[in-house]
Amino acid sequence: MPTISIFFGIVVQMYWNDHNPPHLHAIYQGYKAIFEIQTGEMIGGSMPPGVRRVLSEWTLRHQDELMENWERGRLQRPFQTIRGADEE
DSSP: OOEEEEETTEEEEOOTTOOSSOEEEEEETTEEEEEETTTOOEEEEOOOHHHHHHHHHHHHHTHHHHHHHHHHHHTTOOOOOOOOGGGO
16 A cells, blocks of 8 residues: 655555545554544544544645545556655
């Protein structure tokens, strides 16, 4: 699965042509979770509360870029890297 961002030890990835709703996959120290792009909410998996908050806030701040990547995946185009929360 292509990695689109890495920050604070969190790896953010997207699948090519994944199912709706638009979402991202996050991995952190053995935890795995799925976050909905539109709401920033965790919709699957588990994540420590602090990391969950960072990911939710980051998802909402980068909603436009994430949706652009979602569409790129639908078209089987390469994903763009998105700046991490540690670079903002």
